[in-house]
Amino acid sequence: MTNVPSVSVVILNWNGLNHLKQFLPSVCASTHPNLQIIVGDNASTDNSVQFIEANYPQIRVINNDQNYGYAGGYNEVLSQVKSDYFILLNSDVEVHPEWIQPVIQLMETDSQIAAVQPKILSYKDKHKFEYAGAAGGFLDIFGYPFCRGRIFDSVEADHGQYDDVKEIFWASGAALFVKRDKWIEVGGLDEDFFAHMEEIDLCWRLKNLGLKIMFCPDSVIYHVGGGTLNSENPFKTYLNFRNNLILIQKNRPFLHASVIIFCRLWLDLISLCKFLYDGKSRDAWAITRAHISFFKNIFKNAEKARKISTTNFNRAGLMNISIVWQYFVQQKKTFNDL
Incomplete structure (x- = not known):
């Protein structure tokens, strides 16, 4: 047992009682021999904690004093966890009993691997x-x-076409395996993201250190998706547009980031007009609010960028194409078509 890496599966919960009832049994059936299961609760009001304490005494509950969002919530919880590996797992995920071992085995083979995601299929x-x-x-x-298997809203069927261990750019926060020492080295998640793309920012900061992010096809999970904010929520639109700009500003050299952001603002304007054309005025306004927030905090994020070194940047997974052009103009809908 002492030679087996310690692993903590950490589920961040906020009023997710129904998901906990449905999916905790599969997580508790996980067979990794040195495993701790933790639920970090973001001040839920739906009796989630009481349900866990009454039905799952083997699960450790860490209570946050308020809802810190995805990023802040995980930072609060994981500061109290000492395992060799963290698995940040969404509450709406079903897993196989042996889903952990293949990923840990992969991560143990290379000290440069900082984070890994399994294959994520639809529940x-x-x-x-x-x-x-x-x-x-x-x-x-x-x-x-974008992803292998999903570009914008086009999602592929799984025919084994991506069943290779591969270096990627970012690993999904739905089931994110990360080495604790690397998590600490980059300071965890950026809490200003609140939710959405914070895992991409984490992976980018790891890659700025020259570290690797990997995909492990031998581990498969099933994710419901949209458990907290569904795709029609304008707040999600706001977070995605705002956070994507912050992501670029923080992690690329100043001149490069400035050029990209200038282009992105025009592309965002096209998206805004399309939302208006489709009668989605709330989403159009969300993009405007996202831009206002981005520029309001531009100096704060510039200070963060100043502290991030890109000298050892690992470019694997950064593709020298415009996915917008490939998808909407050239009609390439699958990753293997790119």
Whole structure:
């Protein structure tokens, strides 16, 4: 037992009682021999904590005194966890009993591997990839994230086409394996993101140190998705547009970031007009608010960028293409078409 790396599966919960009831049994059936399961609670009001304490005495509960969001919530909780490996797991995920071992075995083979994600399939249709992560995340030249198995809203069926261990750019926060010492080295998640793309920012900061982010196909999970904010929520639109700009400003050299952000503002304007054309005025306003927030905090994020060294930047997974052009103009809908 002493030679087996210690692992903590950490589920951040906020009023997710129904998901806990449905998915905790599969997590508790995990077979890794040196495992601790933790639920970090973001001040829920739906009796989530009482349910866990009454039904799962083997689960450690860490209570936050308020809702710190995804990023802040995990930072608060993981500061109290001492395992060799963290697994940040969404509450709406079903797992196989042996889902942990393949990833840990991969991470143990290379000290440069900082984070890994499993294959993420849809809980609602287990033959298809799930939007949030699929078979590993990539970035295009303008900072747009996409995945093997999912580009924008086009999600592929899983036919084993991505069943190779591969270095990627970012690993999904739906099931994020990360080495504790690397988590500490980069300071965990950026709490100003609140939620959405904070895991991409974490992975980017790890890659700025020259470290690797990997995809492990031998571990498979099933994710419901949209458990906290559904895709039609304008607040999600706001977070995605704002956080994507912050992501670029923080992690690229100043001149490069400035050029990309200038281009992105025009591309965002096109998105805003499309929302208006489709009658989604709340989403259009969300983009405007995202830009206002970004510029309001531009000096704060510039200070963060100043502290991040990109000297050893690992470019693997950063693709020298425009995914917008490839997808909307050239009609390339799958990763293997790119």
